[in-house]
Amino acid sequence: MKRFLLLSLLVISLMSPSLAQETQDDTKNKFSKWYIEPAIRYGTYIPFVERHNYLAESHQYNFDLHFGYQTTGEKEWEQLFNFPSYGFFFRYEHNTIDSAKYEHRDANGLPVTEYVNTIGDCYSVGGFFNGNFYRGRNWSFDYDILAGLSFWPKYGNEFIGSLINVHLGIDVGPTFRISRNMDLGLRFWFAHSSNGAIVLPNHGVNVYGYQLNCRYNINGRESFTRSEWEPFKKKTYIFLSEAPGFLQTNTKRNGEISGEPGYYFSNTFRVGVSRHFHQMFRYDVGLDFCYTGETKVKYLQAQDEYEAGILNVPLCEYRPMNSMHVAASAMFEVLYNRVAFCVGLSYYLYHGIYNGTDEKKSWGFSGTTPFESQYLPSAYTNYYERLGFKYYFGKKSNQFVGAFMKVHAGSIDYIEWTYGINLDVFR
Structure with a gap:
């Protein structure tokens, strides 16, 4: 930990001579709107199940x-969001978890329990968006949204089951103007790493904590522009989207995790009405038609329990229709130009497991x-949440791609890799 703190302080101190300099000719500097922002962070792990309570005693x-780009109001969305910035990040995380339980199967298919001495350090890269709830003359109250990939060289434990994982983060806090080139910020943050049930185990690593960051505006602080724009026209669309994905089952048969075939196909087809009611916001309502290949494992598990004489419900034979689900859904989007951050809620109206039964x-x-x-x-419940992003493209931005986590009460089902289209039929 001492070496980590010394390294962080050294990087910031090496920048200090540059922080005192102010470039005189902005137009000659191709990095005039860019900034560099190092930060040091201290975090505490969040246990989600009782057996992980020991995590709260360890720290990260x-x-x-x-590396960020400061917008100045040249586009309408930049003014709407009060001149945000965006860019890419690198993150090094030093984990101090002493041991992690790892359950898997050996070459003969027998269950094995191991204890890994440490989950190891993590390296993350990705993109971020920085906005503010308030911007004053000398300070602002900011937020950051981050998304990218994290790499865990010592993967293979109860928390992290794969080398490559999804990394998500958010932070909020004040930023103070120190000079024309320099800002100092304090943040409260939360970060999550997991692989979206693609490889199990997948409890993930969840951490919250505090941050001190120092921003160096390479060419000084930029001037902002405000302009008049054409009145916004509200639009209503019919939308269609397709979202396939894969997951590894955590359903146990005969006391151990099933490995045949191990990976299952899932899919969600959505159809409904989308309303773009503000430059910054839109929502949609519709129906989700879902397929979950993992359902077959549950029927195999029921067969095992029936043969063992412990099945407490009627034994049913699996048919592909049993893997189907229908849900009513709604989603809300916050639009940053062509990028939308989305959150949704869906409620199941029908499960295919009832087909051919009196249940x-x-x-x-x-x-x-x-x-x-x-x-x-x-982990299936009567409802599920959806969290992710879209990127709109095309001449009229009427097509989109995206990635969403389909989550049942905090437990991820699978990652939806989405393509969709908005049909402008209400002209």
């Missing part, structure tokens, strides 16, 4: 480096029937 130490669906937001607990994939 990070070093961040941001009825449970309603409400909590609890499932014994029949549903037996045949629905693990």
Whole structure:
């Protein structure tokens, strides 16, 4: 930890001579709108299950480096969001977890439990967006949204099951203007790393903490421009989207995790109405038609329990229709030009497991029937959340691609890799 702190302080101190200089000719500097922002971070792990409570006694130490581009109001969306910035980041995370339990199977298919001495350090790269809730003359109250990939060389434990994982982060806090070139910031932050159930185990690593960052505006602080724009015209669309993905099952058969075939196909087809009611916001409502290949494993598990004489519900034979689901869904989007950050909520109206039976669906937001607990994939509830982003493209920005986490009460189902289109039929 001492070496980490010394390294972080050294990087910041090496920049200090440059922080005192102010470039005289902005137009000759091709980096006139760019800034460099190193940061040191201190974090505490968040345990999500009781057996992980020991995590709260360990801490994480990070070093961040941001390369950002400051907008000045040349485009309408830049003015709407009060002149945000965006760019890319590098993050080094030093983890201090002493041991992690790792359950897997050996070459003979037998269950094995190992304890890894440490989960190792993590290296993350990706993009970020920096905005502000308030911007004053001498200070602002900012937020950052980060997304990218994290690399865990010592993967293979209960928390991180793969080398490459998704890394997400958010932070909020004040930024103070020190000079024409230099800003000092304080942040409260949260970060998450996991692989989206592509490889198990996948509890993920969740950390919150505090940050001190120092921003160096390479060519000094830019002047902002405000202009008049044409009135916004609200639009309504019919949307269609397709979102396939893969996951590894965590359903256990005979006390161990099933490995045949191990990976399952999932898919969500959405159709509905999308309303672009403000330059910065849009929402949609519709129906989700889902397919979950993992359902078949639950039927195999029921067969095992039936043969062992412990099955408490009727034994049913699997058919592909049993893997189908229908849900009512809604999503809200915050638009940063062509990039949208999205959050959604869906509620199941039908599960294919009822097909050919006299069983009825449970309603409400909590609890499932014994029949549903037996045949629905693990962690399924009556509702699920959706969190992710879209990128709009095309001449009229009527097509989009995106990535979403489909999550049941905090447990990820799979990552939806999405393509969609908005049909302008309400002209």
